Every structure is written in structure tokens, then in C-alpha cells.
Amino acid sequence: MFLRIDHVGIACHNLEEKIGFYESTFGLVVVSREVNEAQGVREAMLHVADGEGGTSYVQLLEPLSPETAVGKFLAKRGEGVHHIGYGVEDVSKAMAEIAAKGVRLIDERPRHGSMGASIAFLHPKDVGGVLTELVEAPRQ
Amino acid sequence: MFLRIDHVGIACHNLEEKIGFYESTFGLVVVSREVNEAQGVREAMLHVADGEGGTSYVQLLEPLSPETAVGKFLAKRGEGVHHIGYGVEDVSKAMAEIAAKGVRLIDERPRHGSMGASIAFLHPKDVGGVLTELVEAPRQ
Numbered sequence: 001m002f003l004r005i006d007h008v009g010i011a012c013h014n015l016e017e018k019i020g021f022y023e024s025t026f027g028l029v030v031v032s033r034e035v036n037e038a039q040g041v042r043e044a045m046l047h048v049a050d051g052e053g054g055t056s057y058v059q060l061l062e063p064l065s066p067e068t069a070v071g072k073f074l075a076k077r078g079e080g081v082h083h084i085g086y087g088v089e090d091v092s093k094a095m096a097e098i099a100a101k102g103v104r105l106i107d108e109r110p111r112h113g114s115m116g117a118s119i120a121f122l123h124p125k126d127v128g129g130v131l132t133e134l135v136e137a138p139r140q
Numbered sequence: 141m142f143l144r145i146d147h148v149g150i151a152c153h154n155l156e157e158k159i160g161f162y163e164s165t166f167g168l169v170v171v172s173r174e175v176n177e178a179q180g181v182r183e184a185m186l187h188v189a190d191g192e193g194g195t196s197y198v199q200l201l202e203p204l205s206p207e208t209a210v211g212k213f214l215a216k217r218g219e220g221v222h223h224i225g226y227g228v229e230d231v232s233k234a235m236a237e238i239a240a241k242g243v244r245l246i247d248e249r250p251r252h253g254s255m256g257a258s259i260a261f262l263h264p265k266d267v268g269g270v271l272t273e274l275v276e277a278p279r280q
Contacts, residue, residue, distance in 0.1 A: 001167040004189040005145045005196045008224050012268050021268065025241045026226070027141040048226070049144040051191020056145045080269030081221040084148050086166070086188070101165045128152050128161065129220030 001094055003053030004087040006135040007045065007114075011070050011082040015062035019044050028058060032115050040068025045114055054087045054137055059114060083121070083131035091118045091136035098122060098134075110136070141234055143193030144227040146275040147185065147254075151210050151222040155202035159184050168198060172255050180208025185254055194227045194277055199254060223261070223271035231258045231276035238262060238274075250276070 012018040022028045028046035035042050046058040061082060063071035073082055088094040091110045099105055104123035113119030116138035124131040152158040162168045168186035175182050186198040201222060203211035213222055228234040231250045239245055244263035253259030256278035264271040 002188050004191070005148060008145060008148065010268065010270055018268055025238060025243060025267075048142050049191050049193040051144075051189050051193075051196070053189040053191075056191070056196065077217075078269050080264070081224065084221065098165060103165060124220070128150060128158055129218050130150055 001088060001097065002086040003089060004051055005056050006054065006085040006087040006117075006133075006137075007057040007059040008081060009059045009061055009083040009085060009131075009133070010080065011061050011063070011073050012079050013062065013074060015042050015044060015060055018060050018062075019046070022046055022058060022060065031057070034114060035064070036112070036114070037064070038111065039070075040064045041070050043114060057114075059085070083133050085113075085119070085133035085135045088134045088136055091120055091134050094134050094136075095120050103127065141228060141237065142226040143229060144191055145196050146194065146225040146227040146257075146273075146277075147197040147199040148221060149199045149201055149223040149225060149271075149273070150220065151201050151203070151213050152219050153202065153214060155182050155184060155200055158200050158202075159186070162186055162198060162200065171197070174254060175204070176252070176254075177204070178251065179210075180204045181210050183254060197254075199225070223273050225253075225259070225273035225275045228274045228276055231260055231274050234274050234276075235260050243267065 031047045032045040042062045048056045103126040106121035110118040118136040122132040171187045172185040182202045184200045188196045243266040246261040250258040258276040262272040
């Protein structure tokens with residue numbers, strides 16, 4: 001079902017500062033910056049690698065306010081890994097298959113993710129404490 | 141510097157149970173099981189994807205005892221993402237380049253990781269709260 005590790009989603013207090021760190025320390029390159037009001041984040045995607053199953057990124061996330069999900073995460077746990085995104089061929093099909101296994105979906109239907117992707121989150125309590133995202137990349 | 145997201149390291153209480161979950165829910169396949177006494181873990185690597193820069197895995201980690209690093213992590217934070225491993229060409233060279241940027245290394249020299257890899261951990265306080273591992277895969 002999983003085609004790739006699409007991205008590691010990392011919560012931070014200061015997006016520009018963290019982009020600078022990942023660029024200068026690890027040589028990653030920003031390929032997209034977006035504000036996602038629905039998710040309450042300002043974010044950047046940094047390219048890591050290409051593969052048969054698509055591209056892998058580091059996603060840096062800064063909350064738009066303390067009341068957002070990422071804002072609350074930062075207040076409770078501090079900076080760090082917020083979620084893991086896996087690439088899938090068809091997000092709706094994957095959601096149905098996973099729900100049939102008894103895993104609760106946070107999203108009832110796919111929503112808009114980074115760089116035009118269709119995404120859905122799974123409930124971390126049903127995935128061993130890992131907030132898990134399904135990512136269907138846009139058709140080329 | 142980074143060739144791939146080598147793996148997402150996930151801490152869990154019961155390795156066999158979690159392997160079963162990742163296999164049955166997401167269709168991942170275990171390609172290696174090891175006990176790493178030095179790191180105090182029983183672990184499994186599950187294949188996700190192959191790419192130009194190498195292979196990406198989910199790594200499931202069960203502590204050998206509560207006194208290990210992963211045991212303490214579980215007691216403090218519960219199950220979830222423990223670290224992120226990135227593939228590099230030459231772990232010693234990457235360690236030197238990263239240390240030169242002011243990031244503290246947990247390991248002074250490379251040590252043995254999963255599946256014959258040479259690895260080193262970077263201090264999470266210097267990487268925005270993310271315990272970050274460098275992974276040099278063994279020569280084929």
C-alpha cells in the first residue's frame with residue numbers, strides 16, 4: 001500500500017530559522033512554501049530523494065497560532081517530529097482499506113495537502129502513537 | 141548530504157504485535173530482525189520503498205529493559221516516533237561536516253546499526269528536537 005516515505009513532518013517555532021538550519025547543515029533545498037489555513041500552518045517542503053514510488057521530503061511546520069493543532073503540539077511536547085506521511089497510489093482507496101482494519105480516520109474524506117496532494121490523517125492512538133498521514137501526489 | 145530518508149524509528153512496547161499491525165494494516169514486509177544489545181533494543185526493519193539513494197524502511201523498536209534509552213523514552217512519552225534516520229554516502233565525513241556546523245554528535249565515532257550499517261546519532265537539542273541518525277549502508 002505504501003509507495004514511499006513521503007515526508008517527515010517536523011513542528012518548529014520559527015520556520016525561516018529552521019529552513020536555514022536544514023539548508024546549511026544538511027544541504028537540503030526548499031522546493032515549496034505554503035500557508036495552509038485549514039491546517040493552521042506555515043510550511044516548507046525540502047527535497048531529500050527521488051525513488052520509484054515518488055519523492056521524499058522533510059516538511060517543516062510552524063503554527064499560525066497557539067490554538068492550532070501544531071501550536072498545541074509545540075506547547076505540550078516542544079519542537080520535534082509531528083507526523084509521518086506515506087505515499088499511496090489512491091488515498092480514498094487506502095483510507096477505505098485501512099478503516100476496514102479498524103483504524104480510525106481523522107479525516108472522513110481526503111483534503112488538500114502540500115504541493116497539490118490529496119491527504120488524510122489516521123488516528124495516532126490506532127497507529128502506536130504515530131500521527132500517520134496518507135499522501136496521494138497530484139497527477140503529473 | 142542526505143541520500144534518502146533511510147528510516148523512521150518507532151518505539152513500541154511489543155515488537156511482534158506492532159510488526160503484525162504494520163504488516164496487516166499497511167502491507168509492509170519485514171526484511172530484518174535483530175537484537176542490538178549495545179542500543180538496548182529488539183528491532184525489525186520493514187521495507188517501504190527503493191530509490192536512487194537507497195532503501196527506505198520503517199524501523200520498529202522494543203526496549204530490552206526499562207533502563208535503556210528507548211525504555212526511558214516509552215516511560216516518558218509513550219509509543220511513537222523515536223528518531224529519523226537519513227542515508228549518507230560516508231558517515232564519518234557527514235559527522236565531520238555536521239559537527240563543523242556546531243551540531244553536537246552523540247557518537248564520537250560510527251557504530252553498528254541495523255543490517256550492517258554504520259551509524260551515528262546527532263544531539264536532538266541541536267536538531268530542533270529531532271533525534272537524528274546518519275546511516276551509511278554497507279557496501280553491496
